[in-house]
Amino acid sequence: MNSSKFIALNFKSAWLRNLLLMSSIVIAYVLFGILSAFQQSYGATSSDDDASRMITANKINFTQPLPLSHFHEVQKIPAVREQTYAAWFGGYYQEPRNSLHAIAVEPQSYLKVYGKDLHLSDSAQKSFLDDRSAILVGKSMAEQYGWHVGDQISILNKRITRADGAHNWVFRIAGIFEGATEQIDTSFLYIHYRRLNEARDQNVDTIGWIVTKPEVGENPSAMGQAIDQHFKSFTDRTTTESERSFSQAFVAQFGNLALVTLLVLAAALMSLIMIVGSTTALSVQQRAREVGILKALGFTRQQVLQLIVTESFSLTIISGCFGLAIAAGLLESMAESFASIAPGIAITAEIFVAGVLSMIALASLASVIPALKVVNADTATLLRRS
Amino acid sequence: MTKTPIIEVVDGCKMYSKSRNDAVVFEHLNLSIQQGEFVALMGPSGSGKTTLLHSIGGLEKLTSGQILIGGQQIDHFNERQLARLRSQTIGFIFQFYNLMPMLNAAGNIELPLMLTKLGQKERRRRVDEAAEMVGIRHRLKHRPNELSGGEQQRVAIARALVSDPPILLCDEPTGDLDRATATEVMKILQLLGKELGKSIVMVTHDPSAADYADQTYTFNKGEISKMDRAA
Ligand SMILES: Nc1ncnc2c1ncn2[C@@H]1O[C@H](COP(=O)(O)OP(=O)(O)OP(=O)(O)O)[C@@H](O)[C@H]1O
Ligand SMILES: [Mg+2]
Numbered sequence: 001m002n003s004s005k006f007i008a009l010n011f012k013s014a015w016l017r018n019l020l021l022m023s024s025i026v027i028a029y030v031l032f033g034i035l036s037a038f039q040q041s042y043g044a045t046s047s048d049d050d051a052s053r054m055i056t057a058n059k060i061n062f063t064q065p066l067p068l069s070h071f072h073e074v075q076k077i078p079a080v081r082e083q084t085y086a087a088w089f090g091g092y093y094q095e096p097r098n099s100l101h102a103i104a105v106e107p108q109s110y111l112k113v114y115g116k117d118l119h120l121s122d123s124a125q126k127s128f129l130d131d132r133s134a135i136l137v138g139k140s141m142a143e144q145y146g147w148h149v150g151d152q153i154s155i156l157n158k159r160i161t162r163a164d165g166a167h168n169w170v171f172r173i174a175g176i177f178e179g180a181t182e183q184i185d186t187s188f189l190y191i192h193y194r195r196l197n198e199a200r201d202q203n204v205d206t207i208g209w210i211v212t213k214p215e216v217g218e219n220p221s222a223m224g225q226a227i228d229q230h231f232k233s234f235t236d237r238t239t240t241e242s243e244r245s246f247s248q249a250f251v252a253q254f255g256n257l258a259l260v261t262l263l264v265l266a267a268a269l270m271s272l273i274m275i276v277g278s279t280t281a282l283s284v285q286q287r288a289r290e291v292g293i294l295k296a297l298g299f300t301r302q303q304v305l306q307l308i309v310t311e312s313f314s315l316t317i318i319s320g321c322f323g324l325a326i327a328a329g330l331l332e333s334m335a336e337s338f339a340s341i342a343p344g345i346a347i348t349a350e351i352f353v354a355g356v357l358s359m360i361a362l363a364s365l366a367s368v369i370p371a372l373k374v375v376n377a378d379t380a381t382l383l384r385r386s
Numbered sequence: 387m388t389k390t391p392i393i394e395v396v397d398g399c400k401m402y403s404k405s406r407n408d409a410v411v412f413e414h415l416n417l418s419i420q421q422g423e424f425v426a427l428m429g430p431s432g433s434g435k436t437t438l439l440h441s442i443g444g445l446e447k448l449t450s451g452q453i454l455i456g457g458q459q460i461d462h463f464n465e466r467q468l469a470r471l472r473s474q475t476i477g478f479i480f481q482f483y484n485l486m487p488m489l490n491a492a493g494n495i496e497l498p499l500m501l502t503k504l505g506q507k508e509r510r511r512r513v514d515e516a517a518e519m520v521g522i523r524h525r526l527k528h529r530p531n532e533l534s535g536g537e538q539q540r541v542a543i544a545r546a547l548v549s550d551p552p553i554l555l556c557d558e559p560t561g562d563l564d565r566a567t568a569t570e571v572m573k574i575l576q577l578l579g580k581e582l583g584k585s586i587v588m589v590t591h592d593p594s595a596a597d598y599a600d601q602t603y604t605f606n607k608g609e610i611s612k613m614d615r616a617a
Pocket of ligand 2: 435436437516
């Protein structure tokens with residue numbers, strides 16, 4: 001007999017309860033892992049750049065175009081240091097269900113504002129800039145369709161009619177961007193704005209939105225207010241908000257259902273944790289008599305505490321890590337389909353550490369506190385209780 | 387020529403509430419027990435027998451007075467010293483056996499040896515030896531809920547014996563057993579006193595159990611008195 005054997009036998013004696021308890025902890029940490037991964041992806045700040053970028057769109061709503069001249073106007077505003085613009089292109093590859101997040105950009109300025117996030121080699125950048133029919137494709141999109149650098153691809157776009165009446169656009173893939181961090185969405189592709197603008201027969205010289213960065217020391221939202229103020233007397237008035245709230249509003253369009261699901265999962269997680277906590281606490285309390293016996297046999301408080309706490313800790317941490325491992329597996333299989341709403345969902349080192357810390361906190365609250373109470377109780381009283 | 391008693395209570399007083407007089411369990415209690423002596427304590431319910439036993443075993447503290455074990459005063463022992471006293475010097479035997487339900491008989495007997503540095507082989511030998519002494523060797527693989535009351539009490543006695551403490555404190559060890567089984571358990575205790583020189587303090591309500599002791603004391607309203615054997 002040694003402590004680990006003692007603990008193992010004790011575990012076995014209530015195997016059904018312990019197994020159920022462990023299953024609850026496993027499920028709780030599967031939920032914890034998935035929720036944290038989404039949370040991390042959703043609230044990710046890829047860089048400081050990201051936080052200072054502001055998006056200006058039509059005040060009516062962001063699907064309404066702005067005149068290209070607005071971009072030139074923005075350059076007149078003193079608080080603005082850098083600016084670029086983009087327009088939604090869309091379209092699909094081969095079949096309508098393969099709809100693409102394709103954005104038309106002004107290459108030079110766009111790469112200046114976003115280049116760091118995209119994480120692209122100089123040669124790929126150059127290859128993109130030099131050729132009007134070149135495009136940049138994000139890694140996850142390229143993987144999805146099996147595209148490689150140098151491939152010619154044909155995109156159909158029924159929404160935009162070319163001046164020659166066709167809907168077919170052929171592009172050459174100049175580069176594939178990986179994203180500087182896990183959280184950067186790579187399910188996008190970028191085309192040249194000029195290619196779009198020259199070919200289409202309507203909405204010529206309109207853009208979707210303008211991206212700006214403030215002068216050093218300038219507050220981004222103050223700059224945003226200055227921009228909106230500037231356009232107050234224009235036919236097309238503007239709304240400027242941070243890129244993060246812009247993309248969150250964008251996500252909200254189709255992410256509401258996902259959000260509700262996440263909330264339900266969060267509620268389930270909370271109640272599971274409470275169940276685990278109270279079950280553990282109760283099972284520790286039920287061992288008062290054993291504690292009395294051990295103390296009568298000459299075990300010190302510390303030795304008894306160690307036996308009880310080691311058991312709860314191993315139980316919690318083994319099941320918790322198992323739960324996180326399952327979550328990691330699930331996330332990997334989900335990552336593809338969630339790439340555009342929540343890019344880079346995975347159990348990161350931070351989530352793992354937070355998970356283990358919360359397991360320690362859970363085990364401490366649920367076992368150390370009641371165990372201390374039992375162990376410090378008067379032994380004679382524990383033994384009298386029959 | 388008097389030897390140092392192995393257990394000595396000097397002017398012992400115990401009350402559970404300092405303010406109320408009726409909370410006095412006993413006072414001015416003096417008792418001394420020699421090495422190898424088998425003493426029975428009798429008395430009405432609530433007279434403080436268990437309290438005295440717990441105090442001798444360092445599980446409860448006296449309100450005033452002294453307890454000496456092997457000449458050492460234990461009233462000021464700290465938690466660690468008391469734990470060592472219980473693991474090395476004292477074996478407890480209870481009315482309701484107090485075995486660990488998840489351990490088999492061998493595991494229960496071995497429990498006190500977890501506190502020693504003995505190797506696996508030596509532990510086995512000691513468990514077998516203690517089990518042999520109380521006649522329970524054939525049931526070592528069984529868990530408490532598979533054993534009869536008498537068998538469980540034998541396991542409990544073996545557990546109290548396994549670390550070879552000089553003192554055994556028994557609180558109504560036959561209280562839950564039928565006459566025949568009680569007699570067997572009493573014979574075992576008597577043997578432990580005679581053959582191994584254990585000092586035994588046994589609380590009992592059963593006069594025929596007390597007959598096995600060398601000496602019987604009665605508790606009454608906080609007074610302790612020696613019973614006349616010849617009577
Ligand atoms: N923790 C406690 N707090 C207050 N009073 C207590 C406590 N423990 C015991 N008592 C009281 O002390 C007195 C002596 O109790 P004790 O258990 O020692 O009696 P006993 O002689 O062993 O009785 P029994 O024969 O029923 O076992 C009783 O009146 C009991 O109610
Ligand atoms: Mg009693």
